[in-house]
Amino acid sequence: MLGTLVGGRIGIPRSALAAAKSGLTIAIRYSDQRRQFGPEGGSEVPILNYRMHQRRLIPPLAKTYAVHFALQYLTNRFLNRTEAEMQEIEALAAGMKSYSTWSTRDILQECREACGGKGYLSENRIDALKNDTEIYTTFEGDNTVLMQLVAKNRLSEFRKAFGEMGSLGIINYVYENAKTALTEKNPIATRKTDEEHLLDGEFHLQAFIHREKTILASAARRIKKLVDGGLEPYDAFNVVQHQMIDVAQAYLERVVLEQFQLAIQSIEDTKTKGILTKLNQLYALAQLEKNRAWYLEDGYMEAVKTKAIRKLVNQLCWDIRPDAVALVNAFDIPESCLGAPIAVLG
Ligand SMILES: Cc1cc2nc3c(=O)[nH]c(=O)nc-3n(C[C@H](O)[C@H](O)[C@H](O)COP(=O)(O)OP(=O)(O)OC[C@H]3O[C@@H](n4cnc5c(N)ncnc54)[C@H](O)[C@@H]3O)c2cc1C
The missing domain is CATH 1.20.140.10 (Butyryl-CoA Dehydrogenase, subunit A, domain 3)
Structure with missing residues (x-):
């Protein structure tokens, strides 16, 4: 009976991963264009040039790529499963569900803050991504x-x-x-x-x-x-x-x-x-x-x-x-799905 949950525990982390990719695409494209402060007398610089901003967004980008490949592996294992491997796959699915959904929860919060006030505007969609995915940490089994x-x-x-x-x-x-x-x-x-x-x-x-x-x-x-x-x-x-x-x-x-x-x-x-x-x-x-x-x-x-x-x-x-911008563009999320004005490429 518990085995039937495995499919769901693969679908949820994949959905969480997609939300993290969307959030990072919005936040990284915006951070590449948004200029704030700069050297005395010089022009303002894109906020993604600030080390702290890089620290907040680029390791999460690396983690999102890592989770992408791990979930591909899990999905393939599940699709080609044998009865003997089922217990191991079940545990891996349960674990990846937790790992991916916790990661998305943290990444979307960082993305929201990294876009400042613009990140709080509903038209930029990070709030909707957060709303949709926050409960992923609980349903289909508490992490x-x-x-x-x-x-x-x-x-x-x-x-x-x-x-x-x-x-x-x-x-x-x-x-x-x-x-x-x-x-x-x-x-x-x-x-x-x-x-x-x-x-x-x-x-x-x-x-x-x-x-x-x-x-x-x-x-x-x-x-x-x-x-x-x-x-x-x-x-x-x-x-x-x-x-x-x-x-x-x-x-x-x-x-x-x-x-x-x-x-x-x-x-x-x-x-x-x-x-x-x-x-x-x-x-x-x-x-x-x-x-x-x-x-x-x-x-x-x-x-x-x-x-x-x-x-x-x-x-x-x-x-x-x-x-960084090329790496989020490589997620290839259609503009119609992204739908955030701050993420429109200049
Ligand atoms: C929006 C939504 C949709 C849902 N859809 C479905 C559905 O379609 N079908 C379905 O069957 N269920 C569904 N659920 C139920 C969902 O699977 C459960 O809410 C989830 O498994 C957590 O169980 P619980 O709510 O009883 O929390 P609890 O088990 O009461 O957990 C509460 C807290 O206690 C902690 N805790 C619990 N046990 C332990 C322990 N042993 N050790 C340490 N800490 C512990 C947990 O980590 C958690 O933080 C849904 C829930 C929600 C919120």
């Missing part, structure tokens, strides 16, 4: 509840893997983790700040996987300890509930990054590949920046590295800015 479903699925996959692997598998897992510690958590790696390394897709993916695995293993260990200590499983899950949301979040971020990277690999046009690679790097580094407290606590990175990541996020926003 926070769905994230727990995702986490439980990850934990049972983890348990299954250990069950099937037997003691040799566990030894391998421990060995793999020790290897990670050696190659990725030594003082050279945790302090490595050269651009080539920080922009490397392999570094991004390994950092995301490390976070996903560590949080999952730690949640599993905590639940086991609580249950071994006599707590009912229901109560044990409640004690670690906040960590369960992190388990789901880390899994989704890894899937989204991985699918974005894979999609880029199949692109042949060099210019398109180049700009999508920059967007992918920005998505990855913006997530690492958001999760920096975790990486610092874990010892995976030192402050010098998280600071270098922050600097690079700024730089990538700056580098992508000249292509």
